[in-house]
Amino acid sequence: MNDIANDTDTGVPALLRNVPSSVDFKKLRKRLLRQAREAISDFGMLPAEASQEKRPKWLVCLSGGKDSYTLLAVLIELKWRGLLPVDLLACNLDQAQPGFPADVLPRFFEENGIEHLIIREDTYSIVTDKIPENRTYCSLCSRLRRGILYRVAREQGCEAIVLGHHREDILETFFMNLFHGGRLASMPPKLINDEGDLLVLRPLAYAAESDIAKFSARMEFPIIPCNLCGSQDGLQREEVKRMLQGWEKQTPGRLGVMARALAHTRPSHLMDRSIYDFVNLRPADGAGDAQGGEAEEPCGASLAMTAKLFAAE
Incomplete structure (x- = not known):
């Protein structure tokens, strides 16, 4: 794989022109690229007939967190290298949270020449109206967000919405279902929505969260924290995360x-x-x-x- 650290060729995507040049970072970047390629291949995320002439379109969902930034960077590099015959459309859903820095992602997209959409839907008011104070908002918020993204994907002619969930997200969901749902289930790297017209893809399914955190920090992505609810630290998922981190440390x-x-x-x-x-x-x-x-x-x-x-x- 060719080095791109100091490449100023106008053919190189703007997001990749100033990546760190250290040996450790090159290994990290290549590992994430390899793992994404493996996930895409293993789970048949691309249709068999996909080619540079016949490209499906993916809606890549950006929250402003480390995972979705890393997802976008990995997909952009794979596409630039000719390894991913897909049209990418980045999308951020602004949910009208008070204090949300609405200028961060548009500026990031524009500075890096990334095709994008910013969708503003006031789901914040709906969630806070329906859910009692100090209760977990995540479930309703997620359902509302997913419904909007499905609609946008259809309007834009996309075959799939693409999410930045990684290995630990999948394991956490498995244990959440095991401990609290009484079933063996997790987040699959590929699924089809209930209507049967859109795919949901997770190309970072094999990637470790620690690698994503290192990559994001070295790339200096403008991270937007999720501060919709004040009870995040008490969520059952956070407890499972701490449990898994403890096992990994041990x-x-x-x-x-x-x-x-x-x-x-x-x-x-x-x-x-x-x-x-x-x-x-x-x-x-x-x-x-x-x-x-x-x-x-x-x-x-x-x-x-x-x-x-x-x-x-």
Whole structure:
């Protein structure tokens, strides 16, 4: 992969012209690019017929946080390198929060020559009217925001909305569902909306939050904090985040192993009768039942030995 740190060629996107030139940053940037390419490929985020001549259009959602800035930068670089035949349209939804710095993202887009939309919808008033004070706003706020983004994507002829959720977001959602929802579910890297006309994509699904934080800081993105509600620190998700961070600190690489587990399920070794036919499971003649048998699996200790590998990626 060619270095772009000091490239002043007018063909280089403005966002990439002054990236840090240190060896560590180059490795970090390339790691994020590789992980995004793998996620896009693994989950078929691009249609088979996509090409430079026949490009789908993606609505890339920007909140002003580190994750969405990093997502946009990664997608722009992949597109510039000819590795992502997609038209990108950046979009920020201004939800009319008091004190929201409405000038930050438009200036960022314009300075970097990024095609964009700014949509202003007063969801703040709706949320604060419907939800009692000191209660969590996130659920209603998220539903309202998603509905608006779906509408904008349709109006702009986009095939997908693209979000900046990363590995830790996916793991946190898994444990939220496990602890509080009584189900094994998380954020999939790719899903289709209820209406069946739009995809929701998460190309940073393999990326570690720590890598994104380092990348964002080194790129000096103008971060806009989320301060809609004053109860954020007490959210159940924050508790799960602290739990995961504690596990990672105690055993570096554990989050990578856990994320790998989400892609290696064995329905015959769980308890969901809707996805595995336990009722009709019977011994087979001869060699036994290979499908539901006790296939040898690596023990937890051997899996933990891969921790350093995952942590270093």
